[in-house]
Amino acid sequence: MDQGSVHTPVADGDCVDCHEPHGGNNSFLLRYPPRIVGGMRVIAATCKACHEAGSPDWFDEFHANEAILDCVVCHNAHGSSEAYQLTRYVKEVYLKASLAEAADLHRRGKLDAAAKAYAKSLKLFPNDVAVVMLLAKVHTAQGEWGKARSGYEKILSIQPGHLEALIGSAGAARHLEGLGAELLFLKKAIEVKPDRADLHFRAGEIYQERNQLQEAIAEFSKAVRIDEDYAPARRRLVEVYESMGMSRDAEEERKILKGLSKE
């Protein structure tokens, strides 16, 4: 009775809706006889006494195979620690299987189907950061920027410094709002992880595009300080130095670039 989710008739003390109080022929003194299907006891009749005529959207993806899986495989009749009185089976077996199916679709590039399958797992465990991330990545690959962003936002509301979510948000913001918004997320990502050359490089590109050349130089320089062999950042430095008339600095970078291409 004191678990996270308790079935309403149990919480109300209506035990006799499902159990015979004195005696009967059915196991667990159940009021409605279980059926035996393939040697298995199926008690769905007990549940259908109240739920069969329920909402039309009740027969969703989880309930389509009702003929194979009994209700109490997934729901504890009385209560459990999970929402919907879900059992450990759902978390440990069913969820894993449906995530594996989603990952397989994702790998094979079937993005629409993969998004659907991840969304199904999320319905069960909406705050599972790993699953939210997988779905956001599918939305990113689909170019569904609004959906991708709300996934990354959700992760950031749970773990504010989540690096991948900040980088994902930056990409989504670029498409939804433009470079300024992207830069804000990039800066937050850099705060979390200052030694990622690629983040400084991208920030430099944005500054260069907005013609903030001093800032661009600062970011490209940070990138090559972290990774000396980062040729794209050196090429950008040559470009920016030249456009600013700083030909000696440009020449220096060019020399280093030549050295890199020889290696």
Ligand code: HEC
């Ligand atoms: C919604 C129907 C339903 C209600 C209401 C209900 N039960 Fe049950 N109960 C079941 C089912 C179904 C089983 C068989 C368990 C199974 O197969 O998973 C069961 C099994 C039991 C068992 C034996 C197995 C066990 O889980 O320990 C006890 C004892 C029990 N119920 C007590 C109660 C009491 C006390 C109440 C009221 C507070 C209650 N039940 C309310 C459906 C119900």
Ligand code: HEC
């Ligand atoms: C006596 C009527 C009755 C029976 C029998 C019954 N339920 Fe329920 N069930 C309810 C009521 C009432 C609610 C609450 C509905 C609501 O909140 O909208 C409920 C809610 C639920 C929920 C949703 C819980 C949630 O957190 O939203 C699940 C899952 C559920 N029942 C499963 C079962 C299963 C499985 C059985 C068979 C073991 C069963 N029910 C048998 C009356 C019943």
Ligand code: HEC
């Ligand atoms: C494969 C696992 C599985 C089986 C089997 C299963 N359920 Fe569910 N059920 C779920 C999941 C997951 C949810 C919550 C997500 C959702 O509503 O889609 C749920 C939700 C529900 C709800 C709440 C629906 C709502 O929208 O509030 C009810 C009621 C319910 N189940 C009853 C049953 C009954 C009765 C049976 C057997 C006839 C059954 N379930 C069999 C997994 C299952």
